[in-house]
Amino acid sequence: MFRYDTHLQKPRDHASLEVGKGMQRFFEPEGYHLFGSFMSELDTLEATSREGITQISRACKDAIVREHLQRLGDAAREATLTDVAALEKLQKEFDGAIERSDDKLTTSKGEEHDYSEVGGRTFLIYKDHAVSDPF
Known part of the structure; x- marks a missing residue:
């Protein structure tokens, strides 16, 4: 409405x-x-990223993987979507996004945030790792 x-x-x-x-x-x-909650998540991602580094949520990374799957042919896409191991392998192969290993997300002012505030573990995109077409 x-x-x-x-x-x-x-x-x-x-x-x-x-x-x-x-x-x-x-x-x-x-x-x-x-x-709303979307804006809060974006603010937290921006505030807790390292200087000069882009931070993305797991949902964003998964969307990138799904977009790649859409580029595949129907047969390959269906096989990958039904094969959980293949999908996980595809996600791991996207090395443009490095999963954060910090216990908490911390702002430059020292404020701590839980990963749950941004939908789970986040990923950092480093300029030297990022490529125009990760797949």
């Missing part, structure tokens, strides 16, 4: 679109902002 409300705020117009439970978008002249 969508609800669209327009409010006049000084000094500019402001519109909000309720997207779903716990998430709301605010459209403003310079862009929009997302609120």
Whole structure:
């Protein structure tokens, strides 16, 4: 269900679109902002990454693997999707993402976060390991 409300705020117009439970978008002249658990996860990933290194969630890494599977032919994709060992091997072969081994995620200010806040273990993408097509 969508609800669209327009409010006049000084000094500019402001519109909000309720997207779903716990998430709301605010459209403003310079862009929009997302609120909710997704934004919290993104903030935590950004704040706890190492300087100059991209950090991705397990869900993001899995999406990369799924995208690769979609590039495969139907027969190969079906075989891989039904073979858990083959799928795990494919995930491990994506060496552009190095799984973090730290006990906790820590910000530059020393604040600690659990991996559960970002959906599980995270991965760091190092410039010298990343390739344009990891598969």
